[in-house]
Amino acid sequence: MSNRLQITAASPDPALLTLPWHIPLEEWPDEVLAALPRGISRHVVRFVKLSGRVIAVKEIGETVAHREYELLRQLSRIDVPSVEPVGVITGRRSRDGEELNSVLITEHLQFSLPYRALFSQYLRPDTATRLIDALAVLLVRLHLNGFYWGDVSLSNTLFRRDAGAFAAYLVDAETGDLHQHLSDGQRAYDLEIARVNVIGELMDLEAGEILDSTVDTVTVGEMLVVRYEELWQELTVSEWFEPGEMWRVQSRISRLNHLGFDVGELDMSTDVDGTRIRIQPKVVDAGHHHRRLMRLTGLDVQENQARRLLNDMDAFRAATDRQGDEEEFVAHDWLANVFEPAIRAVPRELRGKLEPAEIFHELLEHRWYRSQEAERDLSLLDVVPTYIDQVLRHRPDEKAVLGLDTATLRAIEDDDDLIG
Template structure:
């Protein structure tokens, strides 16, 4: 008789005492599990033990899997249901799984855009006692898609440019934390809609390393890896007829160089100007805030004759607009969405409640605008886009139809028009089922 055991190595609370399971997980082991599972997890969720770890990942039964689109990977990757959540599971070696798990945990503590590490599971065996590969388990990033799922018949040049810009911003943010990626590519990234752009998230950190800071050589090498990988990915799409014929894969791949270097220079370069132009200090800070970054301090130096000022900002973190919206409303959204919603909030306050405290006006805006829009969306359409993206698109839609009419369109009419003209025809991005012949719309 084979004894079923599982060792939990939990962080920060260790539930493993003498190799025993948490009490409520002890009866959750599937009857077919053999051997001794070792689970390293940030939070001990007994639901992990309900999954068929005794089966090779590529053979998992369909009723266990979540029908979500997968990107290209050198490993076997599957999405599965765990309780009421979706997780991503990747088979790999134990060393790689543990390295990536701990790297993702460090990046999350640094507030870097990446997927959430859930667990590393080793000691897997099939019913015949044969060893199976260890797995890394990460959380599924809701409303995110691999780049190949963001186009329909062909990837348009405009969409491709937005993806590469998002990839460049992601790389800048990672480099600011001291993270060297080592395998930058569209395939190793997930994208979420962010107002009119995209937000990019790192999804594969197995080649990454964290340093106190990166040299220009390390950053440029990561950038060259990105250029080469993106060129190869675009060539594959071109060969399959999935991007517009006018796109040059090699030239387009170089867009990430220009986007990255321009952003890096804006964030880090010194700037010199006449002492009489002191207003340019505030202008520099505003530009950085518009890019979504906060400035911790400004270094100011005067020239020997007092006629010149030299400034260098110390940028501490991205998410300037996200943090302000979260503080005012409790809404946690992407940076571009936050910028758009804050614009509407500020306009609402100026028009409706100019003398009211900012926090009170924000609470009124949430009730009278944000909740009013999301509450008017039919239930059957709730999974198509995340609420913040829907509100952004409704506000844009209202502006366009008001301009066309030459008068202000009431919000109720704008929402109804948006639902029928736009949202009804969008994909369900909360749970996207893909079949080989399904056409995906942008």
């Protein structure tokens, strides 16, 4: 191996030196390769077994390799769904002294597949639509962080199954560029590239008789634009509310949650008409809510419960005009003055029916419906009596449910549907 071989990596693995860098990548022996499905790429790409894990090795020019490595590192730091960069190797030469291309090394994204591999399996007819949804979400997240992709396509994306849907990850940043923010023109051009590329890729699948013949490829491509614009609108347009319209704030938050995004903060702003609340949405990562709520309050609850409780905590912070206070102090006051009093207001004999976090979640739901009916804000304590009488008393105790058979459980669920 040539002494000119250079490895650029934050944490280089010594095992990298054992790989046959003196051989062109397309000629690497099977014993070092991992048999994983590969997508279409303009470069030679191989999956390689290394130290008990799998890495992706892409043969590419030195300048481009270093640039893409740095871009992927930046995307990783801002928590954008993308492959993790491992390093760049330059100075490769064959045994005969012939110069070989540099390589970019990334971590293989476990449980991910290229879109062609997904279509080669038996999948539901709406697979193309679900992939488009995932790609739209990824593109919005990239644009929100100022990343211009430049070559948006299904080929440059990896997909993971996610509870009946898909999560998309950027795998090729070669043509990308990171800015403070993107202009409308940059976003529109990136989106047009995506639309054209997706239609072309789906037509290619159709020609190969891989795509369901009932799928309208042009319509699916156009759906990417529609889905993207819907998400961008929801995530970037500020809404203003009067202090007495907190139930409308909850409606906006619920709409964002339904689209798969979360509200990271609620800002306060004052104008000539008085104090109004502005929602500034923010995309956060999976598990974020559980970790944040545990850190702030010590409450150990499920992710969706944590999200709901945190939304209420943030609304409490905005309503009490404490945007400048430390988050920990606000959380302590919310716990002492909102959450715990609401739970204590429930009769002790009924508290075993649901977990406290679930009771609080249902109370928030009940308050939202009652506030909507009244067209004014109601406090949690205002709605506790009707929640107890109309909802909680009709629920079975959680412990009792454990011993029931399937038929009885189904009957209980039917009763719950009628009550809701």
